[in-house]
Amino acid sequence: MGSNTIVSSTRRHFLRNSMVLGAAALPLSQLTQAASPPVSLPVDAALPESIRALKPVASQVVAITNSERVARVAKAQQLMGKHDIDVVFIGAGSSLTYFTGMHWWNSERLTGVLLPRNGDPVYVTPEFERGRTLEQIKLGNDVRGWQEDEDPYALVAKVIRDMGHATGTIGMEETVPFFRAKGIMDALPQARAVDAWPVTAGCRRVKSAAELALMKLANENTLAVYEAVWKALKPGMTEQDISGLIAMAYARTGLQGDASVNIGKYTASPHGSDQPQHLVEGTPIIFDGGCRAGGYTSDITRTVVLGQPSDDIRRIFDIVLQAQTAALKTARPGVTMESVDAAARKVISDAGYGPDYRYFSHRLGHGIGLDMHEWDYLVRGNTHLLEPGMTFSDEPGIYIPDKFGVRLEDILYVTEDGAALMTPQSPSIDQPFG
Incomplete structure (x- = not known):
């Protein structure tokens, strides 16, 4: 994956979404609880005590304000000037949410926003979606609709011509499908298309205090869920059983989340396996996933053991923890991103688990x-x-083929003079939550 490319779907995320289906094998009373808002959940003796003890946190979510979105658009327009981009088209996806507050899925019907270098945004959407579009947008109210028998690209071209940029430079937000970008540019034969990532990434890669607060809440909640599930583990559980516990734990907190779960030798693959797995005492289990608070996601990995871990697992865990700490100590403003990777990788290589990516x-x-x-x-x-x-995620790991793996992941944020983690590190394999 290149540093300029946003990744909207990964194998790991697919696994997370599918693993939660393991809850279907759980008793109906537990499934009913998992699907209900946590504030209305009865205390059910069938739920493990540690999961019953989780508290709702959704009320702590502080939504992004419109004034912050206005500032985001202003910064985008400043960057458009810097990079000689006249208009940016943003289709369905997270950048649309970031700038406008809209939550929209990508389909064959064009919906998006045209953001000019100067002036207000203009929304283009199917005419039958006008009402829902107006309900969702937080900035502006200029919505142009196209009927089912009309060409939406002709409408986009007309809006851009009306803005005075028929021969200008049009930035395409990087996740816009090729067929859509081609349709727009075919309708504007004298315009030039460029990648808009200097604008979108230029805005989104640096988080505001409000964004950091939402991410911290999500990460703290994920850590609490993992601890509750760890305390509820029993020999013989499958990875689907454990994923079901995680789903129910998140339901108690009111924030939507999930995790992939892998056990024993399957922890030796960073993204795990689809093979059936059963929990045996003394073998490692890896939880990897997150939840959302106000749209912002967490991502935490914990390696735990039910019962007594072996000396090998303890030793590998300690090396991985040292590598995570080395990366944290290296990260600070002005340091290259590769240097942070190198600091963690050196610890692992020096311990005999190199070279490079071995x-x-x-x-x-x-x-x-x-x-x-x-x-x-x-x-x-x-x-x-x-x-x-x-x-960033700070997630070093060591994976011993056909035996086991250990990975630790917390979210690192860069401060004015260094870096910090949003959640406490896992201190030991015996007490993974301190």
Whole structure:
């Protein structure tokens, strides 16, 4: 994955979404609870005590304000001037939510916003969706509708011509499908299309205090859910059983979330396996996932053991923890992103689990915010510099084929003079939650 590319779907995320279906194997009374808002959940003796003890946190979500969105658009327009972009088209997806507050799915019907370098945004949507579009948008009210027998690209071209940019430079938000970008540019044969990532990434990669607060709430909630589920583990549970417990735990808190779960030798693959798995005492279990608060996501990985871990697991855990700490100590404004990866990788290689990607087989981390994977990446070759407000996963791991793996992941944010984690590190394999 390149440092300029936002990732909207990964194998790991697919696994997370499918694993939660394991809740279907649980008793109906528990499923009913998992699907209900946490404030209305009765105390049910069938639920593990640690999960019953979780408290609702959804009331702590403080939504992004319109004044912040106005500032986001102003910054985008400033960056458009810097990069000689006249209009940016943003289709369905997280960037549309970021700038306008709209939550829209990508389909064959064009809906999006045209953001000019100067002036107010203009929304284009199917005419039958006009009412729902007006309900959702937080900035402006200029909505242009197209009928089912009309060409939406002709309407987009007309709006751009009316803005005075028929021969201008049109930025395409990077997740806009090719067929849509082509349709717009075919309707504007004298215009030039460019990648709008300097604008979208230029705004989104540095988080505001409000964004950081939402991410911190989501991450703290995920950690509480993991601890509650760890305390509820029993020998013989399958990965679907454990994923079901995680789903019910999130339901208690009021924030939507899920996690992939892998057990024993399947922890030796960073993204796990679809093979049936059963919990045996003394073998590692990896939880990896997150939840959303106000649209912003968490991403935490914990490696735990039911019962007594072996000396090998303890030793590997301690090396991974040292690597995560080395990355945290290295991160600060002005440092290259590859340097943070290198600091963690050196600890693992020096401990005998190198060279390079032999046992630590993936990059150290990814950007995170509205999307679980977004700009930038802590990986060799990425010479971009860290800035205050940037957020990344700090997730080193060691994976021993056919035996076990250990990964620890917390979200790192860059401060004015260093970096910090949004959640406490896992201190030991024996007491993974302190």
